[in-house]
Amino acid sequence: MSANHSSRTQALVESVTREGRFVSFPRNPSNTRPAYPAEIFGEYVFGRKELEQFLPKPVYQAYQRQVHGKKQIEKGVADAVAHAVKVWAMDKGATHFSHWFQPQTGSTAEKHDSFLSMKIESNKFGGLEMSPIDTFSGSQLLQSEPDASSFPSGGMRTTFEARGYTVWDTHSPMFIRNTPHGSSTLYIPCVFISYNGQALDEKTVLLRSHDALNKSATKLLHLIGVEAGSVSTTLGTEQEFFLVDRSLYAMRPDMRLTGRTLVGNVPPKHQQLEDHYFGRMPSKVLAAISEAELELYKLGVPVKTRHNEVAPGQFEMAPIFEEASIAVDHNMILMDVVHKVAHRHKLKCLFHEKPFAGVNGSGKHCNWSMSTDHGLNLLDPGREPQHNLPFLVFLVATLYAVQEYASLLRCGIASSSNDHRLGAHEAPPAIISAFLGDQLTEVLDAIEEGRDLKQSDHSQYKSILLPGTGIDLKVSTLPTIDRDLTDRNRTSPFAFTGNKFEFRAVGSKQSPSFPTALLTAAVAHASEHLYKAIKDKCGNKETADKETVMSVLKEYIIKTKSVRFEGDNYSDEWRAEAKKRGLPILNSSPEAYQALLEGKNQEMLQATGTFSKEEIQSRIHILQERYVKDMIIEGNTLVSMVNETILPSAFEYRGILASNIEKLDKIEKALSEPEKISLKQTQPHVSKLQKECADLRKIIDSIGAMNEGHEQAMRCNNELKPKMDQVREFSDALEGEMADKFWPYPKYLHLLY
Numbered sequence: 001m002s003a004n005h006s007s008r009t010q011a012l013v014e015s016v017t018r019e020g021r022f023v024s025f026p027r028n029p030s031n032t033r034p035a036y037p038a039e040i041f042g043e044y045v046f047g048r049k050e051l052e053q054f055l056p057k058p059v060y061q062a063y064q065r066q067v068h069g070k071k072q073i074e075k076g077v078a079d080a081v082a083h084a085v086k087v088w089a090m091d092k093g094a095t096h097f098s099h100w101f102q103p104q105t106g107s108t109a110e111k112h113d114s115f116l117s118m119k120i121e122s123n124k125f126g127g128l129e130m131s132p133i134d135t136f137s138g139s140q141l142l143q144s145e146p147d148a149s150s151f152p153s154g155g156m157r158t159t160f161e162a163r164g165y166t167v168w169d170t171h172s173p174m175f176i177r178n179t180p181h182g183s184s185t186l187y188i189p190c191v192f193i194s195y196n197g198q199a200l201d202e203k204t205v206l207l208r209s210h211d212a213l214n215k216s217a218t219k220l221l222h223l224i225g226v227e228a229g230s231v232s233t234t235l236g237t238e239q240e241f242f243l244v245d246r247s248l249y250a251m252r253p254d255m256r257l258t259g260r261t262l263v264g265n266v267p268p269k270h271q272q273l274e275d276h277y278f279g280r281m282p283s284k285v286l287a288a289i290s291e292a293e294l295e296l297y298k299l300g301v302p303v304k305t306r307h308n309e310v311a312p313g314q315f316e317m318a319p320i321f322e323e324a325s326i327a328v329d330h331n332m333i334l335m336d337v338v339h340k341v342a343h344r345h346k347l348k349c350l351f352h353e354k355p356f357a358g359v360n361g362s363g364k365h366c367n368w369s370m371s372t373d374h375g376l377n378l379l380d381p382g383r384e385p386q387h388n389l390p391f392l393v394f395l396v397a398t399l400y401a402v403q404e405y406a407s408l409l410r411c412g413i414a415s416s417s418n419d420h421r422l423g424a425h426e427a428p429p430a431i432i433s434a435f436l437g438d439q440l441t442e443v444l445d446a447i448e449e450g451r452d453l454k455q456s457d458h459s460q461y462k463s464i465l466l467p468g469t470g471i472d473l474k475v476s477t478l479p480t481i482d483r484d485l486t487d488r489n490r491t492s493p494f495a496f497t498g499n500k501f502e503f504r505a506v507g508s509k510q511s512p513s514f515p516t517a518l519l520t521a522a523v524a525h526a527s528e529h530l531y532k533a534i535k536d537k538c539g540n541k542e543t544a545d546k547e548t549v550m551s552v553l554k555e556y557i558i559k560t561k562s563v564r565f566e567g568d569n570y571s572d573e574w575r576a577e578a579k580k581r582g583l584p585i586l587n588s589s590p591e592a593y594q595a596l597l598e599g600k601n602q603e604m605l606q607a608t609g610t611f612s613k614e615e616i617q618s619r620i621h622i623l624q625e626r627y628v629k630d631m632i633i634e635g636n637t638l639v640s641m642v643n644e645t646i647l648p649s650a651f652e653y654r655g656i657l658a659s660n661i662e663k664l665d666k667i668e669k670a671l672s673e674p675e676k677i678s679l680k681q682t683q684p685h686v687s688k689l690q691k692e693c694a695d696l697r698k699i700i701d702s703i704g705a706m707n708e709g710h711e712q713a714m715r716c717n718n719e720l721k722p723k724m725d726q727v728r729e730f731s732d733a734l735e736g737e738m739a740d741k742f743w744p745y746p747k748y749l750h751l752l753y
Contacts, residue, residue, distance in 0.1 A: 020283065042300040045174070075138055095115060097113055163195040169191055217394070238316055252745055277308055312359065332511065399564065407584040411518070429493065431574070628716050643693060650742075657679045
C-alpha cells in the first residue's frame with residue numbers, strides 16, 4: 001500500500017507549498033480607493049430599485065398592485081418585467097436564465113435555458129429563413145415545467161403522471177450568477193408544485209406558514225390595541241461548516257459518498273485545549289471565505305460574521321436578519337457560493353452535521369422572530385418587559401406553540417446526519433424545551449402569581465443600566481458595559497437570546513425552510529388560540545383591556561411551564577425530568593418522523609393551510625425513504641472500504657511482519673519478539689473486523705429487501721447503525737496498530753490540520 005502513502009505525502013506537500021489564489025477587491029467608480037461593501041452590495045440583484053428604474057412608471061405601479069394584492073400578474077405586465085430583466089441581465093453578460101427552486105433534496109435545482117431563439121420568416125422565394133434573436137417572454141418568467149417525477153414527491157408524481165411547474169416567487173428578487181468564460185446566468189427564485197397544485201418543494205410550505213402567521217398575528221395585535229397592517233417572520237441563519245484540503249478529501253470514499261468519515265481516530269490534539277474557537281483563521285481559509293463574502297455581497301446576501309468554530313477545521317458565517325423566506329434563499333446561496341469558492345482554493349467544504357467523530361459537529365442556528373410592517377419586533381422585551389403587552393402576548397404564544405407541537409419541531413430537524421450531533425454534549429438534545437433566562441422567567445412567574453417583580457440585588461455592580469445591567473469591570477481605563485437581560489444557554493434547543501428565539505438544533509446541511517415553516521405554523525395556530533381566548537373574555541369589545549389580556553396570559557403561562565427549562569439540557573437529570581413532565585423524547589429520526597402522523601399535528605398543519613393531508617403523507621414518505629437510503633449508502637460504503645482497502649492493507653502489513661519475523665528467527669529468535677508482539681496485537685482487530693463487516697453486509701441486504709416505511713427506517717436505526725459503529729470500532733483500533741504507511745486513507749491529523 002506504499003502507493004497510497006506516496007499519494008498522501010504528495011497531497012500534503014502540495015497543500016502547504018501551493019501558491020494561494022489571489023482575487024482583487026473591487027474599487028470605487030473613480031478608482032481612487034477600494035469599494036465599500038455597501039457600494040457593491042446587491043450589484044447582481046434585480047430588486048425593487050431596478051424594477052422601478054427599468055419599468056415605465058404605470059407598469060411598475062401595476063406590478064406592485066398585483067403583487068401586493070396577491071392577484072394574477074397580467075400578461076402585459078409580465079412581458080414588461082421579463083423584457084426589463086433580460087436587458088439588465090444581458091448587459092451584465094447573461095446568456096441564460098434558470099428557474100431556481102428548492103426540491104425536497106436539501107439542496108437547490110436549476111435548468112439553464114438560453115435567451116437565444118430563432119425567428120422564422122418567409123423569404124421572397126417562398127421558403128423559410130431563420131434568424132437569431134434574444135427573447136424572454138412573460139410566460140417564460142412566470143413558470144416553467146420540470147419533470148416532477150424525477151424529484152422526491154412521496155408518490156404524488158410518477159413517471160406516467162410527471163407534470164410539475166415552477167412558478168416565479170415575486171417576493172424574492174432575481175439575481176445573476178457568474179458562469180464560465182465571462183458569461184453569467186439569470187436566476188429566478190421559484191416555488192415547485194405538482195400538476196394538481198401540491199407542494200413538491202421546501203419553499204411553498206414556508207410561504208403558506210407566513211401567510212397563516214400574518215393573518216392570525218395581525219388579528220391578535222388589533223385585539224390588544226396595537227396597529228399593524230401585516231406581520232412577517234424574520235430569520236438569521238448561523239451557518240457552520242468544515243474546510244479540508246480537497247486532494248486529501250478525494251482520497252476518502254466515505255467523505256465523497258456520504259459527506260462524513262466512517263472510520264478514523266482523532267489525533268492526540270484536537271479541540272480539548274479550547275484554542276480554535278475565535279482563533280486566528282488559517283490564511284488559505286480566510287482567503288476562501290473573503291472571496292465568498294465578496295460574491296455574496298454582490299448577490300445581496302448580508303453576511304456579517306466570520307470566525308473559527310470550536311473544532312479544528314470548523315468555521316462559521318452568519319448574516320444579518322432578513323424576512324424569513326428571503327433569508328432561506330440567501331442561506332442556500334451562501335452554501336453554494338462557499339462550496340464553489342472553496343473548490344477554487346483547492347479546499348472542500350463539508351456541511352455534514354458530523355463529518356468527524358470525536359470533535360464537535362456543525363449546526364445551522366436559526367434565529368427567529370416576528371415584526372410588524374411598522375418595524376415593531378414582537379419579541380423585543382424593551383426596557384420593561386413586564387409592561388410590554390405585545391411582547392408578552394407573542395412570547396407566550398411562541399411558548400405555547402413549542403409546548404403543544406414539540407414533537408413536530410423535533411421532526412423538522414430530524415435526519416440521519418443530525419442524529420449524530422443532537423445530544424452529544426456539543427448540540428442541544430433531542431428533547432425540545434425553551435430557555436428564557438432568569439429575568440423573563442421572573443416576569444412570567446410574577447404574572448402567574450399575581451405579584452410584583454422581585455427586586456434583584458445588584459450591589460456588586462457600580463451601576464445598573466436597562467435593558468440589562470451594567471457590569472463594572474473594576475478597571476479604571478475600561479468603561480462600564482451593558483449586560484443582556486438573559487444569559488446564554490448553549491444546551492437549549494430553543495433559547496431566547498435578547499429579541500429573538502434561537503432554534504439551535506437545526507442541522508447544518510439541511511434547508512432551514514422546513515423547520516422554520518413548522519415553527520411559524522405552530523406560532524400562527526397558537527396566536528389563533530390566544531385570540532379566541534381573549535375574545536371570549538372581552539365579548540363584543542373591539543379592543544381588549546389589559547386586565548383581560550393579562551388574565552388569559554396567566555392561564556397560558558401555567559399551561560406552558562412544563563416546556564420551560566433553565567438548566568443543563570445535557571444532564572441525565574433533565575432527561576428524567578422531561579419524561580416526568582410528559583415532554584416527547586424522540587431519540588431517533590424514524591421516531592421523530594411519526595410526529596407528522598399525530599392527530600393534533602396534522603390538524604394544526606391543515607388548519608393553518610401549511611400542508612394538505614396528501615402533502616403530509618408525502619412528506620413522511622420522503623423523510624423515511626431518504627433516511628433509509630442515506631443509511632444504506634453509508635453501510636455499503638463502509639463495507640466497500642473495509643473489504644477493498646482496509647483489510648487488504650492489514651493483510652499486507654501482517655505479511656511484512658511475518659516475513660521479517662521469519663528472517664529474524666534465522667539469526668536469533670529473540671530478535672523477532674517485537675514484531676511478534678505487533679503481529680499478535682493486530683490479530684483480534686483483523687478477525688473481528690472481518691466478521692463484523694460480513695454481519696453488516698447481511699443486515700444491509702435484509703433491510704434492502706423490506707418494504708419501504710417506518711419499520712424499515714427503525715431497523716436502520718436499531719440494527720444497521722449500531723453494527724456500523726462496531727465495524728468502525730475495530731477498524732479504528734486497527735488504524736492505531738498499523739504502521740502509518742500501510743494505512744490506505746488520509747487520517748484525521750492531516751484532514752483537520
